[in-house]
Amino acid sequence: MATVTIKMLAGKLNLSTATISKALADSHEISPATKQKVLQLAQELNYVPNAYAGSLRRHKSKTIAVVIPEVADSFFSLALNGIEEVALAHGYHTLIYLTHEKLEREKAILKELANGRVDGLLMSVTVETGTFDHIREFNKQLPVVFFDRVCPEIETAQITTNDFECGYLAAEHLIQAGCRKIVLLSVSNNLSITSERAKGFQKAVLEHQLNGVFCRVVDCNEDAAQNYEIIKAMMSQPDRPDGIIATVEKLTIQIYLACRDQNINIPRDVKVICFSNQPSALIFDPGLSTINQPAFEMGRAAARALLKALKNSSLLLADESVEIPSTLIARGSTKM
Structure with a gap:
């Protein structure tokens, strides 16, 4: 299903895109009757505001979301430390969401975040994530960077290890x-x-x-x-x-x-x-x-890639992909 845009709403109502935009923003310049028509059609077509594009015209939230399966795993707790270090250094806040390895929870989180609450998303997918349409739809509105558990099918930055x-x-x-x-x-x-x-x-x-x-x-x-x-x-x-x-x-x-x-x-x-x-x-x-695994370094690299994209909207995020090698540490459990 094609993404519903302001231009599509304007065409169906025979109004200008400027009028549609102002009506959705509840501008005093638009009559109550016109606002009602616009809002009703937007609801019927399940229109979601393009927060990513809109951020170019207004102040950004200075907040990024991090969607991960859990925090009990030491990898994710270390990665979060790396993300926070970079985000705070650039004046950004982080919102952390846990999917608890549930695909439906992952979908619900992305749908909630699409309303413009955040400027971009860092994520590591669930064990159940075998289809990626919900991530593709989200990525049309806001930039996404994957770390560790990535989706090679989506063209964006993938921060991985070997x-x-x-x-x-x-x-x-x-x-x-x-x-x-x-x-x-x-x-x-x-x-x-x-x-x-x-x-x-x-x-x-x-x-x-x-x-x-x-x-x-x-x-x-x-x-x-x-x-x-x-x-x-x-x-x-x-x-x-x-x-x-x-x-x-x-x-x-x-x-x-x-x-x-x-x-x-x-x-x-x-x-x-x-x-x-x-x-x-x-x-x-x-x-x-x-x-x-270089969890802290992967978290930092993911945050840097996302913030770079937020600063430069023409950046090709896929070019920011990086592989950071892991190391083997031998201890008693494999001793000869």
Whole structure:
């Protein structure tokens, strides 16, 4: 469905675009009868004001929105710190919205924000986000910058890390530590980050000619109790894995608990590495080997790209995309 514009309203009512604009702004120059006609048609056609274009003609809100799945994950809390640092330095406020990994919540937030409350949006999509029409519609009105969980289908700035290489690096690390039956635990097939990590993992498996029956991707979900049962059942098999890669840090506790409850020793019986920035990795027993993502730097880069676009409306945001590499930190959980 085409976006309803002031020009379309003007054409249907045989009025000038200036009259339509003033009527929508409740100008005293327009008669009550004309205002009523304009507002009624705008409501019928679900007209949403183009706040992005309008900001060129009025004072900006000096506020940006950040839409993320959660704050419990250490990655997002660090990224928010980076975003806030840049925003505050440029005189901007941030509004933080949590989707709780729900697509419908994500859609509702974007619809609410389209009314011009903010000047632009930084976002990381949910695990359920498999279609992007709601983001495309929003992006027609306001600039959007993605970080971490991105939408390659939308032409804008994408701030990412080297997920493919890190999936490969994590698998290679376990292989060098002697693992031959490695599983990668994933939480979503929709997310670009998990699919890239899985591709990197699979490349390492192929290069080392490991058995694809034992080296596989295992699907988990957002329910901690269910994930515990999935991991426990997996580790109860005679051909259980000797290496585990967790693509998100929320799976770490379930891995350690499932192994503890079955007297499976980490790292003697199974070695574990996780994509995580959590400080508690140091105090896990044994210490957790991690792929540390540059969350703070990614947050700063995303904020800089958005604020650059707000300053220059002709900027091609896609040109501001950047990939910031992650690092592997080996600790006790992958010790030989």
